[in-house]
Amino acid sequence: MLLNPVITKLAGKRVVLASASPRRQDILSNVGLRFEVVPSWFKETLDKSQFSAPYEYAVETAKQKALEVARRMHVKHLKTPDVVIGADTIVTLEGAILEKPFDKQDAYNMLSRLSGKEHSVFTGVVIVHCRSKEENHLETDIIDFHEETKVKFADLSEDLLWEYIDSGEPMDKAGGYGIQSLGGMLVESVHGDFLNVVGFPLNHFCRKLTEIYYPPPKQAIHRVKHDSIPYVESFENLSDVEKDCTSTSKTCEAKKALQEGVCKAGGSGSAGLQNGIEERSVHCAQQLSKITQLLDGFKASQTLFAASKLKVFDKLKDKGALKAMEIADKINASVHGTERLLDACVALGLLEKTHQVYSNTELANTYLVSDAAFSIHEYITYSNEHLWSHFTHLDSAVVEGRGQHRTAVKKACDNINVRGPFCGCEVKERFMRAMHCMLKITARDIVTAFDLSKYSSACDLGGCTGALAHELVWTYPEMKVNVFDLPDVIKHTSQFQPESFDSSRVTFSPGNFMEDTLPKADLYVLSRVLHDLPEGKLNHLLKKVSEACCPGRSALLVAEIVLDEDKKESRGLLQSLSMSEGKQRSGTEYKKLLENHGFNSVQIKSTGNLLDAILAVKR
Numbered sequence: 071m072l073l074n075p076v077i078t079k080l081a082g083k084r085v086v087l088a089s090a091s092p093r094r095q096d097i098l099s100n101v102g103l104r105f106e107v108v109p110s111w112f113k114e115t116l117d118k119s120q121f122s123a124p125y126e127y128a129v130e131t132a133k134q135k136a137l138e139v140a141r142r143m144h145v146k147h148l149k150t151p152d153v154v155i156g157a158d159t160i161v162t163l164e165g166a167i168l169e170k171p172f173d174k175q176d177a178y179n180m181l182s183r184l185s186g187k188e189h190s191v192f193t194g195v196v197i198v199h200c201r202s203k204e205e206n207h208l209e210t211d212i213i214d215f216h217e218e219t220k221v222k223f224a225d226l227s228e229d230l231l232w233e234y235i236d237s238g239e240p241m242d243k244a245g246g247y248g249i250q251s252l253g254g255m256l257v258e259s260v261h262g263d264f265l266n267v268v269g270f271p272l273n274h275f276c277r278k279l280t281e282i283y284y285p286p287p288k289q290a291i292h293r294v295k296h297d298s299i300p301y302v303e304s305f306e307n308l309s310d311v312e313k314d315c316t317s318t319s320k321t322c323e324a325k326k327a328l329q330e331g332v333c334k335a336g337g338s339g340s341a342g343l344q345n346g347i348e349e350r351s352v353h354c355a356q357q358l359s360k361i362t363q364l365l366d367g368f369k370a371s372q373t374l375f376a377a378s379k380l381k382v383f384d385k386l387k388d389k390g391a392l393k394a395m396e397i398a399d400k401i402n403a404s405v406h407g408t409e410r411l412l413d414a415c416v417a418l419g420l421l422e423k424t425h426q427v428y429s430n431t432e433l434a435n436t437y438l439v440s441d442a443a444f445s446i447h448e449y450i451t452y453s454n455e456h457l458w459s460h461f462t463h464l465d466s467a468v469v470e471g472r473g474q475h476r477t478a479v480k481k482a483c484d485n486i487n488v489r490g491p492f493c494g495c496e497v498k499e500r501f502m503r504a505m506h507c508m509l510k511i512t513a514r515d516i517v518t519a520f521d522l523s524k525y526s527s528a529c530d531l532g533g534c535t536g537a538l539a540h541e542l543v544w545t546y547p548e549m550k551v552n553v554f555d556l557p558d559v560i561k562h563t564s565q566f567q568p569e570s571f572d573s574s575r576v577t578f579s580p581g582n583f584m585e586d587t588l589p590k591a592d593l594y595v596l597s598r599v600l601h602d603l604p605e606g607k608l609n610h611l612l613k614k615v616s617e618a619c620c621p622g623r624s625a626l627l628v629a630e631i632v633l634d635e636d637k638k639e640s641r642g643l644l645q646s647l648s649m650s651e652g653k654q655r656s657g658t659e660y661k662k663l664l665e666n667h668g669f670n671s672v673q674i675k676s677t678g679n680l681l682d683a684i685l686a687v688k689r
């Protein structure tokens with residue numbers, strides 16, 4: 071349930087935020103927007119003197135950031151986003167643009183200039199709509215705007231300034247301060263949108279989306295005049311989702327209850343107070359929506375699991391568009407239950423519904439249909455039948471401090487109705503299918519994150535089905551890859567090989583990388599292996615790899631989720647709750663770990679895909 075219905079217009083679209091700023095991510099996810107984060111590689115080096123006004127510089131930087139991401143994602147097959155959002159925030163004082171300080175002295179110079187004065191914060195925002203046209207040509211529609219907020223600093227004492235600088239907070243922030251945290255102490259007053267100073271003008275963004283998705287007939291703009299607030303255009307009037315609060319929707323009830331509660335506490339109904347009440351109720355409802363989304367998260371997962379298990383997406387792929395009754399017939403289910411499931415899938419952006427007829431979204435056709443080239447159907451099955459149970463025992467896992475793997479495997483065996491010696495085998499194959507489909511999606515980005523063409527032989531340690539090995543040989547025509555994995559895994563690999571498989575270039579060797587001598591290679595690969603190993607085993611394996619690497623000639627390519635330095639990225643952190651014996655690491659932690667093992671050049675690339683890439687070289 072979204073407070074601002076225009077956000078629902080983006081549900082089901084592939085939305086990408088071209089910014090690494092956790093503050094922007096928080097602002098947008100707090101209002102229920104679902105998006106991927108792909109930080110832009112555009113260097114913020116535009117010549118400021120070319121712009122007649124500072125905000126033009128911010129808008130142009132935002133545009134270049136967003137376009138760089140749109141183009142990069144488009145080049146990588148099947149990754150063209152529908153919408154890319156770019157933003158750039160600058161601070162200006164007396165016409166000069168203050169960006170992020172490069173050291174403490176620079177932070178001091180900036181903050182002391184701001185002391186006791188009013189400055190402007192501009193955020194330039196760009197919304198890029200992308201379309202893939204004939205011959206893979208990328209077409210874009212660009213809409214941009216900017217927002218200005220005036221901020222007045224109190225007179226700052228030297229002690230306060232240095233204490234603030236020593237906190238480290240100023241370093242990654244435009245103007246050298248963060249208003250949402252310690253920097254708030256420096257601020258005397260704010261005129262305008264507070265979130266604009268934090269990094270993203272949410273209100274203006276929603277108004278822009280409303281203009282884009284609900285273009286009103288000229289005369290229909292309903293302007294409301296309040297005594298104490300400027301003219302506003304009402305979003306609700308333009309919405310086809312939530313007409314008014316006379317409906318019985320839970321949000322409306324919650325909003326009313328909140329308003330009533332505040333009204334009772336507040337008494338009078340003056341316009342100013344009314345504004346305060348609305349602000350507070352909007353604020354509470356926003357916070358509540360974050361929690362209700364978390365609460366409902368398991369229902370959304372189960373909706374995906376059930377629709378995949380019942381092969382809803384497969385039936386719709388074959389037949390195009392069907393009514394609920396026809397789908398119910400095809401999946402042998404009740405019409406009543408099917409209708410509910412389908413409607414939930416529509417709400418989650420997995421299906422589309424027009425005049426009671428359902429069809430797959432592009433997202434479902436690409437990833438959820440079981441025989442699609444980039445299907446993750448097997449990973450969804452594995453998550454449902456295996457990973458899910460790790461998390462149903464999360465409280466025990468936390469109390470005991472160890473994974474619930476044993477319980478989960480037993481449950482997986484029960485689910486698939488096998489017993490005894492076959493149990494492990496069946497689960498292993500399911501695990502391999504799950505690993506295979508996820509790696510297929512991300513392998514291209516891993517192998518192209520760095521130029522690996524100088525390595526003619528590679529060994530993928532724990533390489534499982536060979537999905538990464540095939541991507542390596544496709545990308546680097548001179549390379550041969552040996553997949554090294556446990557004998558139990560290697561014996562099941564034949565079913566995963568592509569038809570055009572060149573067995574002289576991708577070979578499989580059974581073995582144990584902890585105990586056996588590693589096969590010789592110029593490039594060693596460890597994909598999704600390190601995060602799962604306890605410290606002792608991890609160091610043992612890295613020592614072996616390091617010893618096998620010839621200085622100046624060999625390297626190690628690691629593929630893992632690399633956590634951001636603040637450790638706020640939720641995917642990796644949620645995964646680590648499965649309480650394997652290992653842990654997820656940030657870039658700095660991986661760098662240190664690899665340097666400790668003699669790899670003196672470590673480069674880390676965030677791919678924007680499921681796994682990031684690290685190249686460690688011994689010079």
Ligand SMILES: C[S@@+](CC[C@H](N)C(=O)[O-])C[C@H]1O[C@@H](n2cnc3c(N)ncnc32)[C@H](O)[C@@H]1O
Binds near residue numbers: 531535581584598
């Ligand atoms: C999480 S999977 C990752 C598979 C693949 N690299 C990927 O990214 O999809 C870990 C792989 O390491 C293999 N493995 C675990 N311990 C091993 C060992 N001691 N020797 C060789 N392979 C091992 C597992 O069999 C499994 O295929």
